[in-house]
Amino acid sequence: MTPPPLALSDTLTDIGLIGVTLLLGVLYTRRARILASAGKPVPRWRRGCFYSGCVVIAAALTSLAPGSEELLYVHMIEHLLVGDIAALLIVLGLTGPLIAPILRTKLFDRLRVLAHPAIAFPLWALDLYIWHLPSLYQAALRHPGVHALEHAMFLGFGINMWMCLVGPLPMPSWFGNLGRLIYIVTVRLTGTVLGNIFLWSGTVFYPFYLRGDSAAHISPLADQNVAGAIMMVEESLLTLGLFCWLFLRAAKEGEERQDLLDWARANGLELSERRAARAVAAGRGAELRRRLESRRADPGEASPDEPLEAASGAGEPAGELG
Numbered sequence: 001m002t003p004p005p006l007a008l009s010d011t012l013t014d015i016g017l018i019g020v021t022l023l024l025g026v027l028y029t030r031r032a033r034i035l036a037s038a039g040k041p042v043p044r045w046r047r048g049c050f051y052s053g054c055v056v057i058a059a060a061l062t063s064l065a066p067g068s069e070e071l072l073y074v075h076m077i078e079h080l081l082v083g084d085i086a087a088l089l090i091v092l093g094l095t096g097p098l099i100a101p102i103l104r105t106k107l108f109d110r111l112r113v114l115a116h117p118a119i120a121f122p123l124w125a126l127d128l129y130i131w132h133l134p135s136l137y138q139a140a141l142r143h144p145g146v147h148a149l150e151h152a153m154f155l156g157f158g159i160n161m162w163m164c165l166v167g168p169l170p171m172p173s174w175f176g177n178l179g180r181l182i183y184i185v186t187v188r189l190t191g192t193v194l195g196n197i198f199l200w201s202g203t204v205f206y207p208f209y210l211r212g213d214s215a216a217h218i219s220p221l222a223d224q225n226v227a228g229a230i231m232m233v234e235e236s237l238l239t240l241g242l243f244c245w246l247f248l249r250a251a252k253e254g255e256e257r258q259d260l261l262d263w264a265r266a267n268g269l270e271l272s273e274r275r276a277a278r279a280v281a282a283g284r285g286a287e288l289r290r291r292l293e294s295r296r297a298d299p300g301e302a303s304p305d306e307p308l309e310a311a312s313g314a315g316e317p318a319g320e321l322g
Contacts, residue, residue, distance in 0.1 A: 017148060018058045025054045031098055040097050050093025056086040057155070069141060070212030076198075076227040080234050082151055083128075087158030088166070088238075096168040117164045117175050117183055124161035125190050127153050132194060138208045161187065165242075176281055177250045184246065188239040195235060198228025256280045264292060 028050055032042045060081040068075035103109050114120060131137060131150050140150040163169055165180060175183070198205075204220040213220045257273070257280045264271035269292050279288040 017151060018061055021054045021057050025051060028093070028098070031101070035097050042093075042095055042098060046093045046095060048093075049089045053086040053089030053093060056081050056089060060086070061151070070209070071216060071218070072206060072209050072223045073227040073230055076230050079151075079154055080231065083154030083158040084234065084238065087155055088162050091159055091162040091167045094168055099168065112169060115160055115163045115167070115169050117171065117179070120157075120160050120164045121183065121187060121190075124157045124187070127157040128191065128194065132205075134205050138206055141206075141208050166245075173278065177246060177253070180246055181243075184239065184242045188235050188242075191235045192232055195228045195231035198224050199232065200225075200228070253277075253280050256285050260285050260289060263289065267292075269295070 028047075032047060035042055060078045064074055064078040064081075068078045103112065114123065131140070131153065136146075136150075140147040164171060164175070165183060171179075201224065202221065204210075204224060206224075207220075209223060210220055213223050216223075257276050260276045260280065261271060261273060264276075271288075271292065276285070276288070279285050
């Protein structure tokens with residue numbers, strides 16, 4: 001049976017998006033090999049996360065795309081996989097050295113401001129809600145180009161949103177574990193509100209699905225309610241996982257910070273608790289220890305309470321990017 005022109009156009013668009021994803025995977029592999037040969041290998045689990053994110057995108061766009069044009073709840077699953085799960089996996093696969101060459105480009109370096117928590121969250125929230133307005137959502141269903149833009153923006157703003165939480169870019173000093181906890185709750189509540197709207201509303205938002213609902217013998221409201229329920233379940237599971245991650249992170253940082261302070265005290269070196277906490281939170285506790293050791297060997301070295309960024313080199317981002 002020959003697919004209708006719209007379905008064929010959507011298929012070609014999805015193939016294009018999958019092609020871009022594969023290209024990113026190739027570039028990632030090339031950069032990872034360069035780092036490995038330079039003695040800075042990307043951890044295996046991070047590589048696994050990045051490639052898994054690419055696989056999730058490809059699987060969602062190939063296996064769910066036909067059904068997403070017939071049933072809202074299938075389309076919801078597709079969007080959650082692309083904009084939430086795949087985006088998170090891709091960010092988990094990134095390290096400072098991996099993206100350092102990109103950030104040396106002036107344009108991308110300036111765009112780093114978008115990853116600030118106070119900017120990334122509202123951008124993500126606006127993107128999520130605006131695309132679910134009936135006019136834009138159904139325009140994406142009717143026009144493959146708009147549909148491709150929708151998927152690209154869900155993925156792009158999703159990556160930017162997760163970058164604040166688990167990415168390698170340096171964050172403001174106030175964005176510690178408490179700040180991250182508030183961020184997680186705010187992001188998840190924002191998604192949960194939208195899920196509740198779909199779950200409890202008595203109004204059909206997208207008449208486009210009426211034909212598909214009829215063919216599947218499901219009422220339009222039931223389809224919409226199921227979509228909302230799926231979104232809320234995904235939000236709940238992801239929130240639980242993030243809370244566990246944050247708890248383990250806080251415990252690990254506390255232990256590393258105390259070890260660093262004890263080591264400095266045992267060696268007669270001055271180190272403030274604030275400086276140790278900042279270094280550990282940025283993932284640079286080991287670097288601070290090396291600086292302390294070199295200062296002990298050479299008293300003319302810079303004070304350990306000076307920012308670590310001063311030692312990272314011109315043009316090199318701070319935080320984990322050193």
